[in-house]
Amino acid sequence: MNSWIERQRHLIDFTLASLLRRKGRNLGLLTVYTLLVFVLASAMLYTHALRREATTILEGAPEIVLQRLVAGRHDLIPPGYVERIGRMRGVQEIRGRLWGYYYDSVVKANYTFMVPADGSVARGTIVVGPALARQRGLDPNTGISFRSYSGELFSFSVAAVLPQSSELASADLILINEDDFRAFFAYPSGHTTDIALSVANPAEVRNIAIKLSKLLPDSRPILREEMQRTYASLFDWREGIMLALLSASILAFAILAWEKASGLSADEKREIGILKAIGWETGDVIRMKLWEGGLISLTAFLLGFVGAYIHVFKFGAPLFAPVLKGWAVLYPHFTLMPVVDGLQLATLFFFTVFPYMAAVLVPIWRAAVTDPDAVMRS
Amino acid sequence: MIELRDVRKAFNQGQHNEYWALSGISLAIEAKQVTALRGPSGSGKTTLLTLIGCLARPTSGRVTLHGRDISGLPERFLTEIRRKTFGFVFQQFNLIKGLSAIENVMLPAYPTGRPHQELKRNAEALLEQLQLGHRRDARAEWLSGGEQQRVAIARALINDPEVLIADEPTANLDTALAKEFMAILESFGAEGRTVILTSHDPLVTESAVVARLVDMRDGKLVKS
Numbered sequence: 156m157n158s159w160i161e162r163q164r165h166l167i168d169f170t171l172a173s174l175l176r177r178k179g180r181n182l183g184l185l186t187v188y189t190l191l192v193f194v195l196a197s198a199m200l201y202t203h204a205l206r207r208e209a210t211t212i213l214e215g216a217p218e219i220v221l222q223r224l225v226a227g228r229h230d231l232i233p234p235g236y237v238e239r240i241g242r243m244r245g246v247q248e249i250r251g252r253l254w255g256y257y258y259d260s261v262v263k264a265n266y267t268f269m270v271p272a273d274g275s276v277a278r279g280t281i282v283v284g285p286a287l288a289r290q291r292g293l294d295p296n297t298g299i300s301f302r303s304y305s306g307e308l309f310s311f312s313v314a315a316v317l318p319q320s321s322e323l324a325s326a327d328l329i330l331i332n333e334d335d336f337r338a339f340f341a342y343p344s345g346h347t348t349d350i351a352l353s354v355a356n357p358a359e360v361r362n363i364a365i366k367l368s369k370l371l372p373d374s375r376p377i378l379r380e381e382m383q384r385t386y387a388s389l390f391d392w393r394e395g396i397m398l399a400l401l402s403a404s405i406l407a408f409a410i411l412a413w414e415k416a417s418g419l420s421a422d423e424k425r426e427i428g429i430l431k432a433i434g435w436e437t438g439d440v441i442r443m444k445l446w447e448g449g450l451i452s453l454t455a456f457l458l459g460f461v462g463a464y465i466h467v468f469k470f471g472a473p474l475f476a477p478v479l480k481g482w483a484v485l486y487p488h489f490t491l492m493p494v495v496d497g498l499q500l501a502t503l504f505f506f507t508v509f510p511y512m513a514a515v516l517v518p519i520w521r522a523a524v525t526d527p528d529a530v531m532r533s
Numbered sequence: 534m535i536e537l538r539d540v541r542k543a544f545n546q547g548q549h550n551e552y553w554a555l556s557g558i559s560l561a562i563e564a565k566q567v568t569a570l571r572g573p574s575g576s577g578k579t580t581l582l583t584l585i586g587c588l589a590r591p592t593s594g595r596v597t598l599h600g601r602d603i604s605g606l607p608e609r610f611l612t613e614i615r616r617k618t619f620g621f622v623f624q625q626f627n628l629i630k631g632l633s634a635i636e637n638v639m640l641p642a643y644p645t646g647r648p649h650q651e652l653k654r655n656a657e658a659l660l661e662q663l664q665l666g667h668r669r670d671a672r673a674e675w676l677s678g679g680e681q682q683r684v685a686i687a688r689a690l691i692n693d694p695e696v697l698i699a700d701e702p703t704a705n706l707d708t709a710l711a712k713e714f715m716a717i718l719e720s721f722g723a724e725g726r727t728v729i730l731t732s733h734d735p736l737v738t739e740s741a742v743v744a745r746l747v748d749m750r751d752g753k754l755v756k757s
Contacts, residue, residue, distance in 0.1 A: 158646030165643035169636075176631030422630070429627045432588060433641040433688065434616030436609060527615075528588040 166439065170446040184411070185455055191408045192459025192507050193466070194401060197475055199499050200467045202394040207494050209386040213379055217351035218360050220252075220377045221367055234345035236371065240352075243366065245359040251347030253336050257301065257329075262290050268340070270333045272351075278332045280314040286326035288316040303339050311335070397475065413514050424522050431527035440523040441516070448515030452508040460503070468493040534564035534727065535585055535696075540594035540604075542580050542752075554580040556752045558594070563745070564695070565725040567718065571738045572749035578731035579700055581749070585729060586698045587615040616641060620689030622699040626681045628673035628688075634680075635660065635669040638687045645692065652691075659687040663717065679710035686717060697721065699730040703737055711736050718742050 174181050221240075223230045237251055253270040266287060276282055283293055293299060293313050300310045317325045336342060352367075354360050364376040398405075419427075427440055466472055542555040555577045562568050562585070570578040583589040584596055587603060590611070596604040603614060620641075628637045638656040660666050663683040668676060676684060682702065689697055702718075703711040715736065721728055722742040732738055738746055748755035 160646075161648055162644060162646035164649065165639075165646070168649075169640070169643060172632055172636065425627075426629055429629060430640070431612070432615075432621060432623070432627070434612060434692065435641075435644050436612045439644045526589055527612075528583040 162439075163442075166443045167446055170443055170450060173443075173447060174450065181451065185451055185458075187408055187411060188451065188455035188507075188511070189459045189462070191405065192456050192503070193462045194404070195398075195507070196460045196463030196503055197466050197472055198394055198397050198401070199503060200463055200495065201472045201475055202390050203496050203499060204467065204494055206387055206390050209390070210383055213383050213386070216379050216382065218354040218357075218379050219352040219364055219367070221350040221352065221371070221374050222377060223349075223371075223374045225373070229349075231343065231346040231348065232350055232374075236374075237347075237350060240350070240367065240370065243352075243363060245354055245356055245363055246352050247355050248351075248353040250351055252349050252351050253333060253342070254348050255336075255340050255342075259301070264290065264327065266327050266329050268329050268331050268336060270336050271330050274333065276314065276330050276332045278334055279310075279312060280332070281311040281335075282315045282317060282330035283313055284317050284325040284328040285319050287329065288313075301339070303341070305341055309335070309339050409510070419518050419522055427519075427522045428525070428527060431523070431525075437523045441519055444515055444519040444523075445512070448512050452511045456504060456508055459507075460500075464493070464495075534599060535562040535729075536560070536595075536597045537581075537584070537591075538595045538597075540581075540584060540591045540596060542577075542584060542589070543592045546592060554752055555584070555591070558752075558754060560747065560754065562727075562729060564727045566744035567722050567728040567730070567742050568745045568747065569738050569743045570729070570731040570747045570749060571733055572731075572755070573733060575751075576749040577752040578749055580752075582698055582700055582729065582731055586619045586621060586696075587611045588621075616644065616692055618695050620692065620694040620697045622682065622685045622689050622697065622702055624701040624704050626685040626705075628676075628681055628684055630674045631672060633670045633672055634665060634676065634684045634687075637673055637684055638691055640691075641688060642691050656687065656691060659690055660684075663687055678706055679713055682706065682710070682714060683717070696727045696729060699728065701731055701734075703732065703734045708736070715740055715742065 221232075221236075223232050223236070232251060237249055240246075240249055243249075250272060252272070255268050257266045257268055258264075259266055264287075270276075271282075281299075283291075287293070291299060293316065295313055295315055298310055298312050300308050302308050311331075317328060317330075331339070337344065352363070354363055360378055360380070364378060367374065367376045430440055430443075431437070466474065537558050537560045540555055540558045541553065544552045544554060558577075558581060570581060572578050580589075584591050584604075590606075591604050594604065595602055598614065598618065603611065606614070629640065632640075635653070635656050638659060639652050642652050642655075657666065657669060660669050660683075663686060665680060665683050665687070668680055668684075671680075673681065673684065682705075686697075689699075702714055706714060711734065718728065718737075718740070719742045722744075730737065737743065
């Protein structure tokens, strides 16, 4: 056992010396390899974290949202709709919601105004999202005025700023009192934007949606799981677009790695011949080259992945965020929860380390099985 | 110690460029003496040396080492015999560039799994013995021809082999360096080591240290 360990130690020593002897070539390869893993891992980690964030946020959303449609467009819910739904088996709570969009010409951004269900915001005050607070320089107890669509100026005092943890969803959010909301948007009394329904049993959600469609044919039920799916496919699509854009560089790396790993130089072939002639077995030569390939690919994988982790979770992925996060004037400024998906990690490992090792192994095996007497004739 | 019986070796057998490098060699090589294979270029000296040193297998015939037939052994066993029994000094020295003299010396012992410290001590002692202790950390390509050869000799001796094999050891050396090699060869002769070498350099073949001279021509023995 000790002799086996010593043998591996010698092989690693020789491998490290070999790597250092071809410093330029190996450093170049390591840099490109690391960059590739970094880019792929950044895209994967960021998209996965965004998907996770969206899912976490939607967990607090109602199971069904009912919207009324007029000529295929979203319209206000007139009074009496909540009552028409009445008591439905499986539905825990039904409530009309009030929300709308507002364009702020000062910062050229859209805000979402919303009336909280618990009515916790007092008249004349608002609670603002963190991105908006940053953009407009708002703190609790400062004031702000908005000109309504009718041209009238409304002034509010900021009661609080929403916590940073919810920023992905609340960056541009303004929570407002119901009366202020109706006055500001000239919203007809008794009308609501949509209806939110809470359903305890997930198996019942689809049945309830079918019942709602029959009961209110002019309305459209939107399920939470559909929203989750939409978000997931949106981020998947963005990731796909990015990977497609990167495919050229991935291909370039694949060609470079294949060329570097599989093309044995005359010097390397000569070295293999010498090693075999002085008593190294074919297996020793292959093991040594595997250590070499393994050291390069694992170092690149670790450096690239750790770099991507820091890039995404420490610095918020400045290189890819504009593409992956989506367009908005008020970019949410949030810190993603660090999550690493084991399967994703394994996939990345498989598609970066494995092909490289294969590219290393094939030509070495071919060179290592040649007769050692060739070195006598060189 | 080593016996060859009707050994033949062909290259590219069965192809249009088939070439018989050895045609029916029968030879017995004694232990603890210096044997030289002499002959012009293309006479088959190096090919014979590769068969004796287990670097290649004969196309036909038998090679025995201490009475054991080694001509049909699989590659793995041949490698083990080669590592334990033979030390090689190649014509071009074949040191690995970029590695230091001492690293080159230690290379053949890596697959044995001997402890690193012990190996290093042995390599240092060999370099000292060959008056190269001061060049132990110099890279192979920085060494002179004579120094390279002495490193190659130290490398050949690191596994303490029974037989030292040298192919045209003075071919790349000037007269002064060739004489240095002969001095080393004499010390091996005095120690009773088995040395088998090829050469057509009179400095080697006519030296008193060579106990037996085997002449070759066209893949056959001329006199033994």
